[in-house]
Amino acid sequence: MDRTSVKIVVAGGFGTGKTTLVASVSEIPPLTTEEILTEASVGVDDLTGVEGKKTTTVALDFGRITISPDVVLYLFGTPGQDRFWFMWDELAQGAVGAIVLVDTRRLDSSFPAVDYFERRGIPFVTAVNRFFGECDYTEEEIRGALELDPRVPLVWCDARDRPSSKLALVTLVRHAMKRLTARAPA
Amino acid sequence: MTFDTWDGDDESAAGRFVPLYVLVNGRTAPRDSTLDLATQVVALPVDTRRLEPEYTAIVHRCSTWMSVAEIGAYLHLPLAITKVMVDVLVEQGYLGVGTPAQQNIIDLHLLDSVLAGLERL
Numbered sequence A: 001m002d003r004t005s006v007k008i009v010v011a012g013g014f015g016t017g018k019t020t021l022v023a024s025v026s027e028i029p030p031l032t033t034e035e036i037l038t039e040a041s042v043g044v045d046d047l048t049g050v051e052g053k054k055t056t057t058v059a060l061d062f063g064r065i066t067i068s069p070d071v072v073l074y075l076f077g078t079p080g081q082d083r084f085w086f087m088w089d090e091l092a093q094g095a096v097g098a099i100v101l102v103d104t105r106r107l108d109s110s111f112p113a114v115d116y117f118e119r120r121g122i123p124f125v126t127a128v129n130r131f132f133g134e135c136d137y138t139e140e141e142i143r144g145a146l147e148l149d150p151r152v153p154l155v156w157c158d159a160r161d162r163p164s165s166k167l168a169l170v171t172l173v174r175h176a177m178k179r180l181t182a183r184a185p186a
Numbered sequence B: 001m002t003f004d005t006w007d008g009d010d011e012s013a014a015g016r017f018v019p020l021y022v023l024v025n026g027r028t029a030p031r032d033s034t035l036d037l038a039t040q041v042v043a044l045p046v047d048t049r050r051l052e053p054e055y056t057a058i059v060h061r062c063s064t065w066m067s068v069a070e071i072g073a074y075l076h077l078p079l080a081i082t083k084v085m086v087d088v089l090v091e092q093g094y095l096g097v098g099t100p101a102q103q104n105i106i107d108l109h110l111l112d113s114v115l116a117g118l119e120r121l
């Protein structure tokens, strides 16, 4: 009896289509789970100690895809504010990799995500969400603005469209496999 | 264009916050550090009558394999608390635990089956 979990992170700035992408491929409507945060300096070991202390919550959306009877893929969207880095660390740990969604109207909002995965050597692909069909930038311009490594795949996508989201996922898994094979001794 | 680059030193408002750990059965952090939010657990066929209702609710949710994140979402429990409670249930033999995500990252065979699964979507 075994059951294996596989994780993929869906990242990008606020409103870039993370939850929409998860919903378009998930076999269940996206679920939301919350983490309660408390001020770092406070050593809380009891709920009664929380009264009067500053707390905040951070929510994550996720979906699931059953791959086989013993393998389930979980897709985790990063929290709304991309400042909660420790949550990203938990999501990224052991993940196959990440899809970084990019909104061409606000390219810079996805730069922290690109930077995060690049620094940690986590495989990722960029999925450019063309919200209104037209895109003012060429692939080269987007790559330049995001300072993308030439090896990082870039796909065009509509996060509402299942085949499009599927393509982003397949591209990521292929990319992760290619990196693994390249690293293994010949 | 100005970029909001993370310099590894988070002094922003959010940087002052850490997960709230609540004392559960004398424990404030999961004993099994491999338990992550994607790890799946399943109810084992044991008598749950001596469990407190909050724990029974988790065991009942896990009549089929269920991840820590799903349990938290369905039962409206914060993740840190869900993890500690699931850990207690695993330790006491109420839940069986699957292979967590972080152990498989180098497994090409697994990635192959994920790819095949996605292509079937």
Ligand SMILES: Nc1nc2c(ncn2[C@@H]2O[C@H](COP(=O)(O)OP(=O)(O)O)[C@@H](O)[C@H]2O)c(=O)[nH]1
Pocket (backbone or CB within 6 Å): A012, A013, A014, A015, A016, A017, A018, A019, A020, A021, A077, A129, A130, A131, A132, A157, A158, A159, A160
């Ligand atoms: N036209 C268009 N709208 C989209 C697309 N993806 C998301 N949206 C819309 O953009 C808004 C923000 O998307 P959401 O998934 O909530 O963004 P998140 O903050 O990254 O999770 C929603 O109203 C979506 O319906 C897309 O590919 N095309």
Ligand SMILES: [Mg+2]
Pocket (backbone or CB within 6 Å): A018, A019, A020, A061, A077
């Ligand atoms: Mg969202």
